[in-house]
Amino acid sequence: MTSSPKPNPAASGSGPSADGPLLSLRWAENKLLLLDQRLLPGEIVFLELTTPEEVWDAIHGMKVRGAPAIGIAAAYGVVLGALRYAGAPAGWLPAVNQAAAHLATSRPTAVNLFWALGRMKERAEALSAGPDADNLAALTQGLLEEAKSIHLEDEEVCRRIGESALPLLKDGMGVLTHCNAGGLATARYGTALAPIYLAHEQGMTLRVYADETRPVLQGARLTAFELQQAGVDVTLLCDNMAGMVMQKGWVEAVIVGTDRVAANGDVANKIGTYSLAVLAKAHGIPFYVASPLSTIDLDTESGKDIPIEERPDTEVTEAFGKRTAPEGIKVFNPSFDVTPNELVTAIITEKGIVRAPYRESLARLFADK
Numbered sequence: 507m508t509s510s511p512k513p514n515p516a517a518s519g520s521g522p523s524a525d526g527p528l529l530s531l532r533w534a535e536n537k538l539l540l541l542d543q544r545l546l547p548g549e550i551v552f553l554e555l556t557t558p559e560e561v562w563d564a565i566h567g568m569k570v571r572g573a574p575a576i577g578i579a580a581a582y583g584v585v586l587g588a589l590r591y592a593g594a595p596a597g598w599l600p601a602v603n604q605a606a607a608h609l610a611t612s613r614p615t616a617v618n619l620f621w622a623l624g625r626m627k628e629r630a631e632a633l634s635a636g637p638d639a640d641n642l643a644a645l646t647q648g649l650l651e652e653a654k655s656i657h658l659e660d661e662e663v664c665r666r667i668g669e670s671a672l673p674l675l676k677d678g679m680g681v682l683t684h685c686n687a688g689g690l691a692t693a694r695y696g697t698a699l700a701p702i703y704l705a706h707e708q709g710m711t712l713r714v715y716a717d718e719t720r721p722v723l724q725g726a727r728l729t730a731f732e733l734q735q736a737g738v739d740v741t742l743l744c745d746n747m748a749g750m751v752m753q754k755g756w757v758e759a760v761i762v763g764t765d766r767v768a769a770n771g772d773v774a775n776k777i778g779t780y781s782l783a784v785l786a787k788a789h790g791i792p793f794y795v796a797s798p799l800s801t802i803d804l805d806t807e808s809g810k811d812i813p814i815e816e817r818p819d820t821e822v823t824e825a826f827g828k829r830t831a832p833e834g835i836k837v838f839n840p841s842f843d844v845t846p847n848e849l850v851t852a853i854i855t856e857k858g859i860v861r862a863p864y865r866e867s868l869a870r871l872f873a874d875k
């Protein structure tokens with residue numbers, strides 16, 4: 507793996523980048539070029555990944571993060587596993603499945619990882635039973651086309667989520683968001699941030715309040731960065747300030763992303779989302795979840811069945827390169843929490859806005875597919 511650093515113009519206060527929005531990843535010359543999101547906003551470093559193990563490490567280490575971006579990266583990771591295989595054609599499918607199985611262990615909560623890997627395995631199965639079964643190059647080219655389709659589809663899906671959500675926004679509105687569900691969490695545009703970008707493009711003035719989102723600070727480092735680059739009015743908050751801005755009447759809607767929506771409409775999202783939903787309820791503020799269909803998992807009955815990732819203690823006990831807690835302190839560091847469906851005002855998808863009763867309305871989404 508190599509990297510290609512360049513200074514971040516926004517970090518030096520020189521305003522939006524001349525190259526347009528930063529994309530989380532792209533495929534070029536049989537490599538996955540991945541923006542190392544751990545280094546934002548101060549440094550823009552693209553990693554060149556050439557093996558599925560490097561992709562596993564990038565997902566596990568949150569160099570790439572965000573449910574759709576994780577799924578897209580994993581899809582390309584499977585292609586890297588196929589490119590590496592040079593044995594007899596009969597061994598190609600097992601090699602592909604082995605790469606997919608390894609990538610499936612990188613993080614447990616975002617269902618897009620498993621959804622994307624499932625698509626790649628289905629396509630590999632079909633290719634290996636097809637006319638090019640003995641042609642490794644053709645097999646791998648077909649697999650690359652599937653990964654590229656997943657990547658391109660996500661960009662279109664996010665744009666349509668923005669369009670679905672637009673009627674919920676009005677000029678001058680205050681919107682609070684949590685973590686990063688922007689372009690850096692997806693192929694482009696984002697999910698929760700897609701309507702904000704679209705509204706901005708259409709000349710609507712929104713006031714966005716971005717929770718910093720401890721402990722990994724996706725809100726401060728990524729959402730505030732993205733929105734600032736795009737010229738959107740964004741105010742950074744510590745997570746414990748969300749209640750006060752609601753109390754002051756500055757927020758008229760909360761819009762967040764998600765990592766997995768269960769069949770009953772329970773929502774897994776970044777830790778702190780549940781608290782926001784309770785606060786929103788207490789203040790009579792609508793709480794919206796932006797979710798592509800690829801993040802809705804009808805095979806998971808309810809929120810209690812969603813695996814919640816627990817991450818290293820050091821994310822909590824260290825910050826800015828220094829210890830911020832005593833040595834040996836006990837730490838609880840769940841990366842996600844579950845918001846019960848009764849606190850979710852609506853789920854915004856690329857096929858429109860879905861409301862309770864969610865078990866029925868979500869099932870209809872997929873029935874009409």
Ligand SMILES: CSC[C@H]1O[C@H](OP(=O)(O)O)[C@H](O)[C@@H]1O
Binds near residue numbers: 691841
């Ligand atoms: C559009 S998915 C964004 C979703 O993913 C984030 O989690 P992480 O940064 O740990 O991958 C967070 O839950 C966001 O809402």
